[in-house]
Amino acid sequence: MKTTLELYGAQTGNCIRAAIALDEAGLSYTPKLVDLSGGAQRGVDHLALNPAGKIPVLVEKAEDREPFILTQSNAIILYAAGKAAGRLLPENDRDRAIVFERFFFFVTDVIAVSHAAFSLRGSDAQEGRTILEDRMLATLETAERYVGDDEFMAGKTFSAADIAGFTITQSVKSDLPWPTLPNLRRWFERIEGRPAVKRGLQAFNRIQDLDRRV
DSSP states (O other): OOEEEEEEEOSSHHHHHHHHHHHHTTOOOEEEEOOTTTTGGGSHHHHHHOTTOOSOEEEEEETTSOOEEEOOHHHHHHHHHHHSTTTSSOSSHHHHHHHHHHHHIIIIIIIHHHHHHHHTTTSSOHHHHHHHHHHHHHHHHGGGGGGSSSSBTTBSSOOHHHHHHHHHHHHTGGGSOGGGOHHHHHHHHHHHTOHHHHHHHTHHHHHHHHHHHO
């Protein structure tokens, strides 16, 4: 059955994470830019896809079937992994468990803390924001140990853990003490150079470039 994938989003960490996963899984998809500054995420059309008014949103369409919709970046990553056996999640149970361990390390201990800090910007709780940002960076730095002996975050092969780790690292790279993190630096540069990662990073920028040419 022929299916099509549409990824609604913008140039945000969550959306880039989803785009990289789809590209790394070898899945063909169409990025759909959501104009956040114009409030498109609160429009009727977008709320029909995600009542929470958030991005990214993945829509899978197939003939004679209702569209399948996912509204969380991590769910989109794991769905992409399920469509590309062995590419983002190993088939071996123990290897897959290690990927999940490292994936959720980034998702819960680093990215969630970063999101909490971001939510405090512009509020009166700037001390709390600073505490959260410092905690997030300190936790992220401990990922140095994961790539001391292996090229990737969860072993010898690229996985969903690398996607989660890369996008948050990329967003705070100017705040990291790179001279004290040689393993993490090598890993980051290796991931940054992957063709699928490059495409995912630019998924929504490409749309903006096309719009400017029209």
